[in-house]
Amino acid sequence: MGNLLVKFWDVNHGHATYIRSPNGRHIVIDLGNGELFGNEKFSPLLHLKNHYGVEQLDYCIITHPHLDHIDDILNLNKLSPKVLTRPNHIPERDLLNGVRLSELPKIKEYLRINKKYNREIINGSYDNPADPEFWGGLVITHFHPLECSTSNLNNQSIVTVLEYAKIKIVIPGDNEAPSWNELLRDCNFTKKVADADIYLASHHGRQSGYHQDVMKLINPRLTIVSDSKYHENSNIDRYRKYSRGWDVYKDNVEVRRFTLSTYNDGVITVNAGHNQNTGKSYLQVDI
Template identity: 25%
Template sequence: MGWGSSACRSPRQRFASSGPGRAALALVLVGVLAAVLLAASCLRPPEGPDGAAQESGGAGGEGSPAPGYEDLLATPAAEELPGRLVVYFLDVGQADASFVRTPGGKVIVIDTGDSPDDVVGFLRAKGVERVDVLVLSHPHADHIGGALRILEEFEVGVLYDSGFVHPTWVYEETLAKALELRDAGRLTYVAARAGQVLEVDPSVSVTVLHPEEPLGDEANDASVVLKMVFGSFSVLFTGDIEEAGERAALARSAELGVDLGATVLKVAHHGSRTSTGPEFLEAVHPEVAVIQAGRDNPYGHPSPVVLRRLSEAGVTVYVTASHGTVIVHSDGEDWEVVTGH
């Protein structure tokens, strides 16, 4: 299957049609051309020190701003019915945030974007009062920016993070709040380590495949990697692991006897060329890949190298910058992808 195509085992196509006359169409084209010319006169892509566009990014959530939770809610609603696993890969710009509702109604949040407002607003609009499990894959701001607000405004059952220490105010404030809640008996706080099984919903298996001690010097490669399994359907969440972390996850999953293969791969590090190596991709052999990246981001994410690699492997690719929030829902056998755009 190719780039951006629909993927499901119980197909349901959605089409939008319109029929403007020639005059109306001309007006639309003039407006679009004017907007393009204005944008071209005002914007210039950032360049690296050698004058080339930058592809590999750092920790921050730079690029176009996140669309805001109102836009997240404009995504077509998935069937959040008993007996279904629903995974939202939220369009939060150049950042990561995923929302999971299990068949038993439990809520899992994996990373929280870089803006407190987006994910918190989304959770409130969804009627969430309790986050059963909050997972922070690693301490970069584009993955934990909304965590403090979630800890302040929602009941959280268990917080898992990588345990990697990162000297930034957003990490330190989040850590301080987590320790305060833990000491008050209001939160269970766990350093995620390979081999742990998250107790959330008896119908869903969630296993930590990475990291393990020692963590090393790179926050990205210490990212928490989770495999979520519901029946024959599975999702692999990878944080920002790069090729060294991928090799470690491959080795550890083999030791644990866990098949790394997954129906859906959350592509690591926003589709950077430093991730999704050939060996890792071959082991996962996903049917669908989701890349969370911002529109016109300064890093060139997703990398054309990674997109080509996924395409050659026959993987259907969705990018939040193009498709908006991506929802995958399953009854444990059949599954469907629904996008906001």
């Protein structure tokens, strides 16, 4: 069996992560996009299609439908995901509240695909994302806050936990204190996220997404912040305090890091699996 590959794309103030399962299946979490040098637009979805040869996504997860998490959605039909997970209980009025005219086409496309993907996944079916065998041993678990007001979309964000070869990665959306407090009451959640290896900071590392009890529980080796340099904030020091540290490769040189950020480090690549010689788990992070 192969390794687990995770890429945290540099998409400015937004989020987009690509996951290739150990058996070569393709997953994306969120649909942010960014800019390359010269203000050229960078679409992670088109990059997967044109440079990785991905013709179809096996799974797409949208944590919540704020524009910085669905900015690339007009390209989603080019990769036509087999399965879509999103918080589909949010009333349309809350999705449209405060949306600017320029943003409307992307929100309407989200509403369209939200209605399109309406078939329930049956246990035992070929495309069941909850079945680790389908993903070559990769375990994917989601936690959905449901008690918070839908007027704040951040608190509807889905939290995804990836587990493979005893390596654990926790990827939330823009969860704030109310949804974190709700999830902390769920013993399945607390058990699943505890002592992770990598944590993507909620709400791009902002104060509103920081929760000290959550950080103590997750206790990551590395915390990653997906954000633009123009939104850099001092909360990175708080994340560093509750991160255990890991040796990261930069230009083939090992550097001890506690936090990484897309605005300083660019695309962040994670590989995890079993060492063929020793059988032990490994985690390699490259920037």
